[in-house]
Amino acid sequence: MTSKQLIAPLVLVAVAVAGAALAQHSMHSHGSQAPESPRETGEAAFAALAEIVGRLDADPTTDWEKVSIRTLRDHLVDMHRLTLDAEVDEQLAAGGFTARITGEGATRAAIQRMVPAHGRMLAALGYEVEVATTGAGADLTVRVSGPEPASGQVARLRGLGFFGVMTLGDHHRPHHLGMARGEQVHAGSH
Numbered sequence: 001m002t003s004k005q006l007i008a009p010l011v012l013v014a015v016a017v018a019g020a021a022l023a024q025h026s027m028h029s030h031g032s033q034a035p036e037s038p039r040e041t042g043e044a045a046f047a048a049l050a051e052i053v054g055r056l057d058a059d060p061t062t063d064w065e066k067v068s069i070r071t072l073r074d075h076l077v078d079m080h081r082l083t084l085d086a087e088v089d090e091q092l093a094a095g096g097f098t099a100r101i102t103g104e105g106a107t108r109a110a111i112q113r114m115v116p117a118h119g120r121m122l123a124a125l126g127y128e129v130e131v132a133t134t135g136a137g138a139d140l141t142v143r144v145s146g147p148e149p150a151s152g153q154v155a156r157l158r159g160l161g162f163f164g165v166m167t168l169g170d171h172h173r174p175h176h177l178g179m180a181r182g183e184q185v186h187a188g189s190h
Contacts, residue, residue, distance in 0.1 A: 045076040052180045066182030075179055078110035086111055086137065088162045095128070095154055096143035099162040102136040111137040114166075121169045127157075 052072060056062045085107040089100045101111050115138040119131035128143040142165055144153045157165070 045073070045080065048076060048176065049073060052177055055177060056180060062181070067180060068182050069180055071182070072176055072180045075176070078114055081107045081110040082114050082166070083163065090161050092158065093141055093143065095149050096141065096157045097161060098139065098141040100134075100136075101138050101140065101162065102134075108137050115140055118166055122165060125169055127165075 049069060049072065053069065056064075056067060081103070082101075086101050086103045089102075091098045101115055102108070103111050112133045116131045116133060119129045119140060122142055123129045126145050128141075128145050130139075130141040132139045140162065142157060144150075144157055160168070
């Protein structure tokens, strides 16, 4: 045998011994526990549904006659379409920005449901908001309130832009739970 033919099996033995030692060290360091189960239940919308179902199951006051996971699922589809499929043309406006949000078919319908509903949320947060649905989707203008808003507030608002302001207000989780419970949330819209 040549030295190359001897080295190859020795390398394999060394790797196997090192692997066994590492596995044994891991068992001693961490006990013989099974690894923790994964936290995510899969795709994001599925995970959101699973979280809400878990909360409903854990709540003894859940009125299962009113529960509609389908309503929440439809809303999550709208969120997906708005976030990933809508086209947005943003322009600077005094104290903020204007956005023309457009889309085709189901995306257009999602825009027309979600933008007016979220416009009301932005107004409740203290922004000056103008929303109009259009044949192609919706127009949204968002401004920092007040006669002379701080330049940092305007810069933040413009930096967030349309997609950023759609996330403002910690209302999504209670909103989703309310939808699933069959409660009236954002009357006439998602």
